[in-house]
Amino acid sequence: MSVLSLARPEIVAMKPYSSARKEAPGRGILLNANESPWPLLTDAGPDDAGPVNRLNRYPDPQPRELVSGLAKLYGVTEVQVLVTRGSDEGIDLLTRVFCTAGKDAILQCPPTFGMYRIAAQTQGAEIVSVSRLASNDFRMDRDQLLGTLEKDKRIKLIFLTSPNNPTGDTIDPRLLLDLLQAAAHKAIVVVDEAYAEFSQQASASELIGRYENLVVLRTLSKAWGAAGLRCGAVLAPEEVISLLRRIIAPYPLASPVISLAQRMLADGMSDRQQGMLSEVQENKKGLLGLLAGRSFITNIWPGEANFVLLQACEADDLLSFCAGRGVILRGYPGEPLLEGCIRISVGSKDELSALKSALDAWETRL
Numbered sequence: 157m158s159v160l161s162l163a164r165p166e167i168v169a170m171k172p173y174s175s176a177r178k179e180a181p182g183r184g185i186l187l188n189a190n191e192s193p194w195p196l197l198t199d200a201g202p203d204d205a206g207p208v209n210r211l212n213r214y215p216d217p218q219p220r221e222l223v224s225g226l227a228k229l230y231g232v233t234e235v236q237v238l239v240t241r242g243s244d245e246g247i248d249l250l251t252r253v254f255c256t257a258g259k260d261a262i263l264q265c266p267p268t269f270g271m272y273r274i275a276a277q278t279q280g281a282e283i284v285s286v287s288r289l290a291s292n293d294f295r296m297d298r299d300q301l302l303g304t305l306e307k308d309k310r311i312k313l314i315f316l317t318s319p320n321n322p323t324g325d326t327i328d329p330r331l332l333l334d335l336l337q338a339a340a341h342k343a344i345v346v347v348d349e350a351y352a353e354f355s356q357q358a359s360a361s362e363l364i365g366r367y368e369n370l371v372v373l374r375t376l377s378k379a380w381g382a383a384g385l386r387c388g389a390v391l392a393p394e395e396v397i398s399l400l401r402r403i404i405a406p407y408p409l410a411s412p413v414i415s416l417a418q419r420m421l422a423d424g425m426s427d428r429q430q431g432m433l434s435e436v437q438e439n440k441k442g443l444l445g446l447l448a449g450r451s452f453i454t455n456i457w458p459g460e461a462n463f464v465l466l467q468a469c470e471a472d473d474l475l476s477f478c479a480g481r482g483v484i485l486r487g488y489p490g491e492p493l494l495e496g497c498i499r500i501s502v503g504s505k506d507e508l509s510a511l512k513s514a515l516d517a518w519e520t521r522l
């Protein structure tokens with residue numbers, strides 16, 4: 157049985173749209189796409205990236221060089237990569253391909269990233285939640301997860317996040333294998349690795365050749381310092397990538413994005429990234445140091461990502477107090493599992509010292 161049988165039948169049956177650029181990838185005299193022969197902004201288009209990427213031309217839907225750079229970076233083959241507008245687009249595409257409205261469901265483990273819920277609600281899919289164990293450092297509830305997956309036939313997508321946002325924990329590799337096995341022929345297991353670079357744990361992408369129902373999401377937004385670029389990748393078996401390609405926008409990546417993303421993957425960038433990652437690690441120690449021993453903090457979950465989750469007394473007032481001093485932290489009003497919790501991103505040394513002053517002032521105010 158193939159993953160095709162898990163997808164919505166109308167997506168499998170659909171004849172994909174064929175864009176002009178797909179049919180003729182940009183060589184010759186291009187009179188097939190109703191483009192202008194000239195760009196008005198001559199300095200905005202990345203001329204060095206070839207004629208297709210000039211601003212008057214539609215961009216390449218999946219630029220070969222970028223796809224192969226990302227495949228190399230993440231250790232998969234080119235046919236196992238779809239470049240997207242951030243992981244958010246990957247989450248949306250997966251939900252639209254695999255969940256029939258009013259019939260199928262996603263499984264998520266809250267507290268977790270909010271976009272799985274938004275994608276499911278947008279598509280009209282049900283949301284099945286297996287909460288993390290608040291009393292056990294927000295570990296995933298293994299028995300409940302496997303039990304729910306076995307009982308609930310509506311589940312088509314399982315969103316796992318490693319490291320998880322906002323709890324920072326990584327998935328136990330044995331649990332991942334058990335879930336992949338339990339979900340075989342039933343559901344797609346999506347491992348969202350937006351923060352993988354900050355953690356020591358091996359990427360699940362190593363398993364992509366072995367499980368036809370495994371999808372991994374990566375992004376340049378966090379550990380590549382390029383959230384503004386809107387560039388991410390879905391890594392999955394070729395059959396899954398082909399399904400997603402059927403419904404992705406015809407030209408998802410703007411020419412300037414393509415050219416900047418290619419620069420991100422150029423030689424020398426990974427050394428610069430390593431430098432940035434060590435600085436984040438060092439600053440995270442500093443952040444944990446400046447949080448330690450504060451009377452109003454009742455719990456800290458350091459996690460493995462570039463943020464820390466904590467629980468504080470009078471969290472709402474603390475958040476507004478810090479905001480009044482120009483330091484913006486993330487609170488979770490209305491989320492029962494995260495009552496009194498605050499997420500703090502690892503910033504620069506200057507940013508962290510502004511945070512320290514705010515917390516000092518709050519402490520003496522009490």
Ligand SMILES: *Cc1c(COP(=O)(O)O)cnc(C)c1O
Binds near residue numbers: 241244
């Ligand atoms: C930040 C974040 C993303 C979003 O990534 P983009 O590539 O910027 O869309 C995805 N998943 C998780 C868990 C995140 O925290």
